[in-house]
Amino acid sequence: MFKSLVVALFALAAPLATAAPIPADRAAIVAEARGETVYWHAWGGSPRINAYIAWAGQEMAARYGVTVRHVKLSDTADAVSRVIAEKTAGRDEGGAVDLIWINGENFASMKAAGLLFGPWAEDMPNWALLATETNPALTSDFALPTDGLEAPWGAARLIFYHDAARLPDPPRTIAALLDWAKANPGRFTFPQPPDFLGVTFLKQALHDLTPDPALLQAPPDKAGFDAATAPLWRYLEELTPALWRAGRAYPQSEPRQMQLMADGEIDLAANFGSGPISAAIASFELPETARSYTLNGGTIGNAHFLAIPYNASAKAGAMLLADFLLTPEAQARKLDPVIWGDATVLEMDKLSAADRARFDAINLGPATLTPGALGPALAEPQAAWTPAIEAEWTVRFGGAR
Amino acid sequence: MSAAGAFLRAAPALTIAAMLGPVLAGMAGVAAPAFGWFPALGGDEFGLAQFRALSRLPNFTQAAWLSFSTGMAATLISLAIVALIMAGWQGTCAFRVIERALSPLLAAPHAAAAFGLAFLIAPSGWVARAFSPWATGWEQAPDLLIVNDPNGLALIAGLVAKEAPFLFLMALAALDQVQAEQSRMVAATLGHGRVSGWIKTVFPRVYPQIRLPVYAVLAFSMSAVDVALILGPTTPAPLSVLVLQWMNDPDVALRFRGAAAAMAQLGLVVAALGLWRVGELLIAVLGRRWVAGGGRGMCEPALRGLGLFVAVASAAAVGAGLLGLGLWSFAGYWSFPDFTPDALSLRTWARSLPTLAAPAAATALIGLAAMAAAMVLTLACLETETRRGRRPSRAVWLLYLPLIAPQIAFLPGLQMLALAAGLNGGTGAVMLGHLVFVLPYVFLSLADPWRALDPRFALGAGALGAGPGRVFLLVRLPLLLPPILAAAAVGFAVSVGQYLPTLLLGGGRVGTLTTEAVALAAGGDRRLIGVYALALTAAAFAPFAIALTAPRALWRNRRGMRT
Numbered sequence: 001m002f003k004s005l006v007v008a009l010f011a012l013a014a015p016l017a018t019a020a021p022i023p024a025d026r027a028a029i030v031a032e033a034r035g036e037t038v039y040w041h042a043w044g045g046s047p048r049i050n051a052y053i054a055w056a057g058q059e060m061a062a063r064y065g066v067t068v069r070h071v072k073l074s075d076t077a078d079a080v081s082r083v084i085a086e087k088t089a090g091r092d093e094g095g096a097v098d099l100i101w102i103n104g105e106n107f108a109s110m111k112a113a114g115l116l117f118g119p120w121a122e123d124m125p126n127w128a129l130l131a132t133e134t135n136p137a138l139t140s141d142f143a144l145p146t147d148g149l150e151a152p153w154g155a156a157r158l159i160f161y162h163d164a165a166r167l168p169d170p171p172r173t174i175a176a177l178l179d180w181a182k183a184n185p186g187r188f189t190f191p192q193p194p195d196f197l198g199v200t201f202l203k204q205a206l207h208d209l210t211p212d213p214a215l216l217q218a219p220p221d222k223a224g225f226d227a228a229t230a231p232l233w234r235y236l237e238e239l240t241p242a243l244w245r246a247g248r249a250y251p252q253s254e255p256r257q258m259q260l261m262a263d264g265e266i267d268l269a270a271n272f273g274s275g276p277i278s279a280a281i282a283s284f285e286l287p288e289t290a291r292s293y294t295l296n297g298g299t300i301g302n303a304h305f306l307a308i309p310y311n312a313s314a315k316a317g318a319m320l321l322a323d324f325l326l327t328p329e330a331q332a333r334k335l336d337p338v339i340w341g342d343a344t345v346l347e348m349d350k351l352s353a354a355d356r357a358r359f360d361a362i363n364l365g366p367a368t369l370t371p372g373a374l375g376p377a378l379a380e381p382q383a384a385w386t387p388a389i390e391a392e393w394t395v396r397f398g399g400a401r
Numbered sequence: 402m403s404a405a406g407a408f409l410r411a412a413p414a415l416t417i418a419a420m421l422g423p424v425l426a427g428m429a430g431v432a433a434p435a436f437g438w439f440p441a442l443g444g445d446e447f448g449l450a451q452f453r454a455l456s457r458l459p460n461f462t463q464a465a466w467l468s469f470s471t472g473m474a475a476t477l478i479s480l481a482i483v484a485l486i487m488a489g490w491q492g493t494c495a496f497r498v499i500e501r502a503l504s505p506l507l508a509a510p511h512a513a514a515a516f517g518l519a520f521l522i523a524p525s526g527w528v529a530r531a532f533s534p535w536a537t538g539w540e541q542a543p544d545l546l547i548v549n550d551p552n553g554l555a556l557i558a559g560l561v562a563k564e565a566p567f568l569f570l571m572a573l574a575a576l577d578q579v580q581a582e583q584s585r586m587v588a589a590t591l592g593h594g595r596v597s598g599w600i601k602t603v604f605p606r607v608y609p610q611i612r613l614p615v616y617a618v619l620a621f622s623m624s625a626v627d628v629a630l631i632l633g634p635t636t637p638a639p640l641s642v643l644v645l646q647w648m649n650d651p652d653v654a655l656r657f658r659g660a661a662a663a664m665a666q667l668g669l670v671v672a673a674l675g676l677w678r679v680g681e682l683l684i685a686v687l688g689r690r691w692v693a694g695g696g697r698g699m700c701e702p703a704l705r706g707l708g709l710f711v712a713v714a715s716a717a718a719v720g721a722g723l724l725g726l727g728l729w730s731f732a733g734y735w736s737f738p739d740f741t742p743d744a745l746s747l748r749t750w751a752r753s754l755p756t757l758a759a760p761a762a763a764t765a766l767i768g769l770a771a772m773a774a775a776m777v778l779t780l781a782c783l784e785t786e787t788r789r790g791r792r793p794s795r796a797v798w799l800l801y802l803p804l805i806a807p808q809i810a811f812l813p814g815l816q817m818l819a820l821a822a823g824l825n826g827g828t829g830a831v832m833l834g835h836l837v838f839v840l841p842y843v844f845l846s847l848a849d850p851w852r853a854l855d856p857r858f859a860l861g862a863g864a865l866g867a868g869p870g871r872v873f874l875l876v877r878l879p880l881l882l883p884p885i886l887a888a889a890a891v892g893f894a895v896s897v898g899q900y901l902p903t904l905l906l907g908g909g910r911v912g913t914l915t916t917e918a919v920a921l922a923a924g925g926d927r928r929l930i931g932v933y934a935l936a937l938t939a940a941a942f943a944p945f946a947i948a949l950t951a952p953r954a955l956w957r958n959r960r961g962m963r964t
Contacts, residue, residue: 044920089820186544255925263525
């Protein structure tokens with residue numbers, strides 16, 4: 001009786017075991033991953049990042065026999081849409097998406113809809129090297145706990161950049177930015193919300209203007225939202241007429257905004273991370289005199305992640321790839337502004353001397369800020385603030401004025 | 402022969418099914434969530450809540466108005482340009498030059514033309530650079546709202562630059578059938594000027610033949626996504642862009658709103674088509690009075706000049722824009738107000754060429770397959786029609802359904818359907834998806850030349866003992882080779898330009914030049930956009946070049962077959 005029950009249980013468990021590898025069983029994962037093809041859905045707008053992903057694919061093929069295909073997205077939400085469409089059609093295994101480059105709202109909506117595989121991230125060998133103690137953004141994506149459903153891949157801080165030849169002394173507070181913009185109308189803008197960077201600029205301004213920034217760490221109610229954001233809207237009422245095109249048009253993305261800087265249409269812009277500014281100088285996209293800085297009092301910092309959909313076809317290969325991307329070798333290569341210029345998520349103290357040397361050897365480029373020059377990192381407001389700010393901004397400034 | 406016969410008999414039904422099945426099924430897949438039904442996202446009640454919420458959005462009315470006004474304006478202007486050029490210049494040297502410039506204009510993908518135009522007319526663009534700082538005094542780009550203007554003027558210009566050539570091509574085919582030249586001469590002997598004579602005598606007969614293409618232009622202009630993203634207003638954007646944004650929003654609950662907005666977009670297009678039809682009737686009444694009134698006076702030279710100027714300017718704008726993008730692909734640092742880059746570099750090309758090969762191969766494979774399938778179905782339909790001696794069916798308007806229905810209104814539904822049917826993200830699904838859009842263009846390009854072929858050729862061959870199969874293979878096909886190749890080129894170019902069908906039906910796993918280009922365009926680096934714009938234009942233009950030269954080479958020893 002007992003024996004037959006065990007047999008029955010095994011019979012039930014067997015197909016499950018082949019469908020979903022156990023994250024902690026490293027040897028089994030390496031064995032299962034060999035020969036798999038991992039379809040990695042990642043934003044494809046930057047040739048530098050695309051080249052980095054192609055390099056990672058070559059390494060995965062050489063080391064583990066895993067084929068990596070980069071599915072170049074113009075919008076991460078395309079991958080989320082795909083998984084939703086698959087769930088709708090009842091395709092609960094054999095999905096098209098194996099790994100997604102993701103964070104923020106996309107993660108929140110996939111987590112809420114139960115579209116993610118895991119937890120798996122904290123079982124990776126390289127998880128031990130992450131700066132999880134010093135950087136809370138690595139385990140909390142927009143104040144939403146990652147719960148091992150996604151692995152941090154890179155960290156970024158909101159920075160501002162300018163052409164030092166045209167603008168030697170840029171404004172260093174949100175208040176000074178307004179005064180400068182009024183004195184120099186049309187020379188500043190931000191990507192139009194709901195663009196990620198544009199919303200982050202709004203959240204930065206909100207943080208610096210709201211009476212009690214601590215309230216931003218909990219979900220707001222209607223009255224709380226109105227009270228906390230009132231100074232932001234007053235500020236934007238003054239700032240918007242002094243923006244590029246008087247706020248009647250906005251660049252639609254961060255790269256389009258960088259093109260405006262290169263064309264000399266604006267003198268000041270925000271960005272995620274200062275490494276990409278050095279990288280853009282190296283690829284002729286910005287003048288050699290471009291420099292970056294942060295605001296007095298600190299700027300918002302966040303991280304970007306890798307997640308695996310619940311119905312992914314190559315889960316073992318995807319986990320192996322994510323772990324490879326957290327090796328000191330892969331992280332150091334990513335930090336190099338000639339390659340990409342994205343900040344690492346590893347804790348230098350946890351690395352061997354040889355691995356630390358890899359990082360020390362990198363020439364960070366003329367516009368990259370050292371950790372000391374970055375100033376304090378501010379936490380992202382809780383996830384519910386983002387859609388609320390987007391919606392209110394669209395009502396107030398996104399229509400015809 | 403019996404298998405072939407069965408295929409021929411089934412061909413019209415197959416053709417209709419290949420085009421309409423996906424469109425109607427896809428629309429059902431979008432209509433369901435619009436009315437609140439989408440079980441995977443927790444929607445299980447039918448109702449109008451989404452539409453009510455939509456109508457209360459502060460931006461909705463304006464976005465819908467923008468969609469309507471830019472589409473109407475682009476269509477009216479395109480039609481006016483085509484009419485003025487034909488009226489004022491038919492039979493002249495200038496007309497033949499314009500005819501030659503047509504294929505490259507048609508081949509340039511919408512997104513590439515739009516990017517080129519944006520670089521040309523922006524305050525920091527090529528035109529401003531040409532005059533700065535020596536004439537304008539601008540050391541830095543002026544803060545002028547030219548691209549992305551709230552009224553959509555730049556968007557209208559971008560649409561006209563691409564849609565006028567398409568209408569021109571359609572009207573050229575129609576001109577052959579209405580003895581335009583004779584009518585014009587009769588009008589001239591009665592004392593009418595070139596332009597007014599043409600408009601009074603030829604236009605009323607040409608227009609019914611290009612009515613459906615005009616409708617397709619109207620529907621496309623109202624719902625184009627790629628051109629609107631690049632040139633259109635942003636505060637707010639036209640409705641089609643909002644639909645895409647909502648369909649792609651991280652907040653999946655917005656998909657219901659996106660579906661409702663897609664249905665609203667469809668309704669808007671249908672309403673605009675209805676309004677256009679009313680306008681047609683009104684103009685017909687007024688026009689008859691104008692013709693019967695017998696007036697002779699019109700500012701002829703001014704109208705001729707205007708037509709030529711606008712046509713040449715829009716063609717030159719597309720050409721110069723593409724040239725500018727080409728220059729960008731070789732550029733080092735290039736800032737305002739420099740007219741040319743600081744330095745030229747092969748780096749962008751050296752980096753891109755290896756990554757171009759695979760998407761180029763996929764583009765060619767999918768394009769050839771979709772075009773071949775469309776060609777077989779089209780030839781079978783036309784051959785059946787000829788053998789049965791039928792007049793062209795009134796069902797021809799069905800061909801326009803895939804062109805008139807906004808893509809965003811049925812492709813998400815189609816994707817869901819393909820998934821449910823087990824057609825998962827493969828090249829095959831993408832080919833079938835492309836067939837929906839390629840088939841109408843191939844059919845429309847080939848139908849008129851086919852029907853215009855003198856039936857006495859076939860009669861003569863039959864009298865000499867040739868069966869219907871031999872007549873088809875040895876008489877009709879060779880005689881019609883040039884239009885068949887031209888239709889194939891059009892079909893291939895249409896397939897090259899497809900973005901949404903490739904992305905949605907391929908599950909992102911099928912990368913073509915267009916999907917790569919749009920992904921990179923999100924990055925905004927003009928150097929790379931330049932590389933891909935040139936690659937795309939070349940991919941779409943190559944078949945046109947083959948279609949023009951191949952018949953000449955094939956018939957080099959058949960004097961009567963040379964055209």
